[in-house]
Amino acid sequence: MAHFRGTLKGARGEASRLGHKSSGLSVSAASWQGKVTIWLYEKNGVDYARIALAPHSNGAGICRELYDGPIGGEKDKAGFPIFAGSKRRAVA
Secondary structure, three states: OOOEEEEEEEOOEEEEEEEOOOOOEEEEEEEOOEEEEEEEEEEOOEEEEEEEEEOOOOOOOOOEEEEEEEOOOOEOOOOOEOOOOOOOOOOO
């Protein structure tokens, strides 16, 4: 039975794909200015997401990890979300 499900909608309609705990799920969406990729995976009974920007195949765009943590999110002591690469690690 699938553990993850991804959907997309575009000019040709809607489609979905499934991923298992062992395989995870990877989704990429791109424009001419770059792409964003999301990986879903399971580790020790916890579901995680990794979200990153990357260059498009034409070379446009940047590499930057935006988040890598539990899908439920990580929060700092004040209760604000923690984002990868954030100097304060919290956004008010």
